[in-house]
Amino acid sequence: MRIGLVCPYSFDAFGGVQLHVRDLAEELIRRGHEVSVLAPAEDGTPVPDYVVPSGRSVPIPYNGSVARLNFGPVVGGRVRRWVDQGGFDLLHLHEPFIPSLSMLALWVADGPVVGTFHTSMERSRALRAISPVVVPMLEKITGRIAVSAEARRTLVQHLGGDAVVVPNGVYVDRFATAEPDPRWTGEPGRPTVAFLGRLDEPRKGLPILAEAVDDVLRAVPGARFLIAGRGEAAEERTLLARHGEAVRFLGGISDEEKARLFRSADVYVAPQTGGESFGIVLVEAMSAGALVVAADLPAFQAVLDGGTAGRLFRRGDAASLARTLVDVLTDPERARPVRSRGQEVVRRYDWSAVTTRILDVYDMVVTTARTPVREDPRSRTVYGRLRAAAGERPWA
Structure with missing residues (x-):
């Protein structure tokens, strides 16, 4: 044809x-x-x-x-x-x-x-x-x-x-078989949380994540946040600068680097506030084996099977995001079945x-x-x- x-x-x-x-x-x-x-x-x-x-x-x-x-x-x-x-x-x-x-x-x-x-x-x-x-x-x-x-x-x-x-x-196997990057790989006591999106688009939710970082680091001092994407986000950079190496801005990344980032991270966070019809980045992160924590947008709820394949928090609520991140970072055994379910779900995509x-x-x-x-x-x-x-x- x-x-x-x-x-x-x-x-x-x-x-x-x-x-x-x-x-x-x-x-x-x-x-x-x-x-x-x-x-x-x-x-x-x-x-x-x-x-x-x-x-x-x-x-x-x-x-x-x-x-x-x-x-x-x-x-x-x-x-x-x-x-x-x-x-x-x-x-x-x-x-x-x-x-x-x-x-x-x-x-x-x-x-x-x-x-x-x-x-x-x-x-x-x-x-x-x-x-x-x-x-x-x-x-x-x-x-x-x-x-x-x-x-x-x-x-x-x-x-x-x-x-x-x-x-x-999504080409699931491209993410599932990507090589982790030692710079981004979490360790016991030092888990990594990844974000990817246009930094200067408010609906991508970076301000929500930036507001949640303080509470997460108080509960999990060794956590690291890896923020990838193009855009200035001067206000968020200034707010997060006091955390030093605990927060890294990676800038724009290639498709290959994206797959390696998702394979390396313990958690992928999607704090979007609206305007999402699907959530392809959630599927990519789950394909790579990352546990997804996402805002409870209808589209994200559908991709995450109502929360069985990932964890959901209240849209636009930084405190809810922080509590959810602390929960999954401090109790990885409890989060393991959710992560496994995510890797099953992605095959339909x-x-x-x-x-x-x-x-x-x-x-x-x-x-x-x-x-x-x-x-x-x-x-x-x-x-x-x-x-x-x-x-x-x-x-x-």
């Missing part, structure tokens, strides 16, 4: 959606499919051979973070050429209603289309504002996937329709299982389609795009 994947977010700065698209593409290629990925990326950005860069992105604040998107008439022309020349049996669009490449591809293409929805949010004025235009376009997406129950809830609540839940994937479920959706969509992917003739004019948004078929 020849598959076109579209990523709306830039490959210049990787996040969860970009990693999902990259890993899915590589697993599909490994299984013998032909794959082309269209994604924002600047000319000098190193990308895999299967990625077609669409040009420079624009940073836009979105859902408590910054999304790097790609849009405009020039980009639209690139999308049109990619669709027209691709000869795809199927298009798989990620976040198709974010104003970027996936939405442009949905306008341009007609035929077998799968859409994956990654976002979770409580309220969205932007989605409410654009829903009269984008909701009719749902008809062009014949197979809909949500990466979690929370992402599905957001789709149903804001745009209507429904989706099958297929989670994000391995790409070998996730890709099979995605291919089941592909087969359903292709089997019921009339033709392969082709250019939607309405997309060449403003009037035609309005007709497409109104849900009229190309032959109408």
Whole structure:
């Protein structure tokens, strides 16, 4: 099968959606499919051979973070050429209603289309504002996937329709077999606690963790905190500087270093305050054998099987986080079954299982389609795009 994947977010700065698209593409290629990925990326950005860069992105604040998107008439022309020349049996669009490449591809293409929805949010004025235009376009997406129950809830609540839940994937064995790093490995009486996330995104929860450190170190004086991720976080650095070597800021780390960090740490902490639809980093940490302590967000509760595969604390409550960390660090025997359960749970998220479920959706969509992917003739004019948004078929 020849598959076109579209990523709306830039490959210049990787996040969860970009990693999902990259890993899915590589697993599909490994299984013998032909794959082309269209994604924002600047000319000098190193990308895999299967990625077609669409040009420079624009940073836009979105859902408590910054999304790097790609849009405009020039980009639209690139999308049109990619669709027209691709000869795809199927298009798989990620976040198709974010104003970027996936939405442009949905306008341009007609035929077998799968859409994956990654976002979770409580309220969205932007989605409410654009829903009269984008909701009719749902008809062009014949197979809909949500990466979690929370992402599905957001789709149903804001745009209507429904989706099958297929989670994000992880190459479990890459984390399980990573080599621990002696600099980060815990010892008896000196356990290590790891955090990874954008330091300057408040929703990633670094301020919550920073507030909890004092109480943890009073109870476990030998504990060490390893904080990885890009961003300044000047206030948190100043607050934590008095703890000396007990707190280390590692800066940005590579995928290989991430796996080694998770293999080395006793505990991975996820203090996020909201805006999470899944929690792929929790699965990665569990795959490496770390015990996960996470905020009780609905998405995190789902990944941790309601707390049987990890420990949960009250979202935004530094005292609750500190108590939970002290509990798992001072009683490792009690925490052992939770850690073991986490290593069992992650197998359901391995790409070998996730890709099979995605291919089941592909087969359903292709089997019921009339033709392969082709250019939607309405997309060449403003009037035609309005007709497409109104849900009229190309032959109408």
